[in-house]
Amino acid sequence: AQSVAQPEDQVNVAEGNPLTVKCTYSVSGNPYLFWYVQYPNRGLQFLLKYITGDNLVKGSYGFEAEFNKSQTSFHLKKPSALVSDSALYFCAVSELGDKFYFGSGTKLNVKP
Amino acid sequence: DAGVTQSPTHLIKTRGQHVTLRCSPISGHKSVSWYQQVLGQGPQFIFQYYEKEERGRGNFPDRFSARQFPNYSSELNVNALLLGDSALYLCASSFKDTEAFFGQGTRLTVV
Numbered sequence: 001a002q003s004v005a006q007p008e009d010q011v012n013v014a015e016g017n018p019l020t021v022k023c024t025y026s027v028s029g030n031p032y033l034f035w036y037v038q039y040p041n042r043g044l045q046f047l048l049k050y051i052t053g054d055n056l057v058k059g060s061y062g063f064e065a066e067f068n069k070s071q072t073s074f075h076l077k078k079p080s081a082l083v084s085d086s087a088l089y090f091c092a093v094s095e096l097g098d099k100f101y102f103g104s105g106t107k108l109n110v111k112p
Numbered sequence: 113d114a115g116v117t118q119s120p121t122h123l124i125k126t127r128g129q130h131v132t133l134r135c136s137p138i139s140g141h142k143s144v145s146w147y148q149q150v151l152g153q154g155p156q157f158i159f160q161y162y163e164k165e166e167r168g169r170g171n172f173p174d175r176f177s178a179r180q181f182p183n184y185s186s187e188l189n190v191n192a193l194l195l196g197d198s199a200l201y202l203c204a205s206s207f208k209d210t211e212a213f214f215g216q217g218t219r220l221t222v223v
Contacts, residue, residue, distance in 0.1 A: 046211045102147075103154050
């Protein structure tokens, strides 16, 4: 069975500081891993994905994520946070690139 | 190009009623999926359709049904609405083995 865990309900960071949002996964085959962001009362916006290849994946808005197979993790990172990055972030896994299993979400608060 | 469009954006229904939610995928996308997002939780998979055939179904009661039309648009139907069906319903379309693109969702409130 496929599943994703986001251990932090909320992450607080000061503007300009680096940020990390954690995600661990469990899949029975090769993982397709994704990060999405959700702003209030909106749908999900795609940030980045890992299918295969380099373990460091670069995505939209300066975000990147590091795939670690031995730790079954796919943490989202950004070198310098912006206040406008404040939103709800979801990690998702999809074994075949179709049905997605989402984590419970992490609320990112970036303070000025 | 237009993204995934969903209608209506908001809906208020009474317990026991029926509701139909609609979704138009991105042009060229043949896969449509439906998700339910209850406040404070991540989206939960309901259905996936590909080329008008059901490809997957999540752990939802038979009150939930869906279909996909020849133009790849889709409808999600929920019968005998319960208060617990109140949620944001998200539609996503994808081209096989790529990321899913989500619509803005339909906010359903059951009173």
